[in-house]
Amino acid sequence: MAAELTQGFAALRGLGPAASVFGSARTPEGSPEHEQACELGRKLGAAGLAVITGGGPGAMAGANQGAREAGAHSVGLTIDLPHEQGANRWIDLEVPFHYFFCRKVMFVRYASAFVVLPGGYGTFDELFEAMTLIQTRKVHHFPLVLVGTDYWGGLVDWLRDRVLAEGKIGAADLELLHLTDDLDEAVAMVTEAARFQGEAAG
Numbered sequence: 001m002a003a004e005l006t007q008g009f010a011a012l013r014g015l016g017p018a019a020s021v022f023g024s025a026r027t028p029e030g031s032p033e034h035e036q037a038c039e040l041g042r043k044l045g046a047a048g049l050a051v052i053t054g055g056g057p058g059a060m061a062g063a064n065q066g067a068r069e070a071g072a073h074s075v076g077l078t079i080d081l082p083h084e085q086g087a088n089r090w091i092d093l094e095v096p097f098h099y100f101f102c103r104k105v106m107f108v109r110y111a112s113a114f115v116v117l118p119g120g121y122g123t124f125d126e127l128f129e130a131m132t133l134i135q136t137r138k139v140h141h142f143p144l145v146l147v148g149t150d151y152w153g154g155l156v157d158w159l160r161d162r163v164l165a166e167g168k169i170g171a172a173d174l175e176l177l178h179l180t181d182d183l184d185e186a187v188a189m190v191t192e193a194a195r196f197q198g199e200a201a202g
Contacts (some may be wrong), residue, residue, distance in 0.1 A: 004102040008077075011095045012110045015073060017194035018050035020107045020127045023059025023117030033148075034062045037117055037184070040068020041074075042116075043187045049194065050075060052111055054103075059117045061088035068092065069138065077103050104129055112194035113143040115186050118151040134176050135169075142194050143189045145178045152179055 023039065026031045041051050041063035052173075053060035053066035055076020061122060067074040068090045076091035080098045087094050097103040107126065114130050127146075133139045144151040156179055163169050178184055 001099055001102060004099055005105065006095070007104060007129050008106040009097055009109075011093065012075070012106060014051050014071070015075070017048065017191075018052050018073070018075070018111045019044050019115050019190045020052045020090075020111035020124045021037060021060070021063040021117065022119060023063070023116045024119035024123060025054075025056040025058040026120070027058035027062065027118070029057075029061070033118055038066040038069075038117065038148065040117070040183050040186065041068075041072075042070045044190065045070025045072030045074075045185050047187050047191050048072070049112075049187075049190060052077060052107060054079065054122070055087045055091055055094055057088055057172070059119065061090055061106050063117075066092035073152050077106055079103055083123060096140055100123055108133060108139060112197050113145060114191040115190065116144045116152075119131055131141025131173075131176055141193055143193050144176055144180055145180065145186045145189055147180060147186055149179055149181050151193060157193075158197070 003139035023037055037059040045067040046053050050073035051063050052075040053063050064074045064076060070116055074090055074092045076087050076094045078087050078094055078096045116127050130144055156177060160174055164174055178189060
């Protein structure tokens with residue numbers, strides 16, 4: 001575990017402003033969701049941001065492809081799993097992991113924001129992990145952008161109508177999520193966070 005953390009810090013040191021992009025490995029290539037992931041990666045790259053994904057197929061490959069096409073750093077933090085399909089071909093830098101928690105550290109440490117495309121359990125895990133870190137103030141000025149109102153709207157409604165209504169979260173906790181279909185809006189939130197974090201670090 002210590003070796004994985006050391007490896008990750010060494011590999012990603014000096015990466016510069018970046019966004020971690022999450023989404024389903026099962027998103028079919030050529031589908032509208034895959035094309036959206038490509039366009040998101042291109043827009044993030046054109047804005048001067050590196051793109052960090054889990055390095056797998058589907059939406060992750062789309063975001064990496066877009067970043068590569070924009071001439072930006074395209075990073076894949078891959079994970080050793082049963083039936084894993086391997087790293088996608090659009091990665092410039094692969095950093096392999098065995099332990100999920102070591103990998104999660106890198107997703108947060110080297111990104112200015114999370115942009116979350118439609119996905120399954122792995123995507124949910126990454127999303128709620130980040131929400132908890134922000135809620136507990138372990139990270140600051142770190143936007144969580146959900147792309148796809150049709151896909152994510154039901155989750156946001158449930159959080160508001162059930163979880164918030166029963167007092168299990170506060171109103172400010174629900175505001176941690178930014179729901180949009182506008183990729184330019186998503187990229188603007190990431191770039192603003194990167195700018196703010198850069199100023200704060202300076």
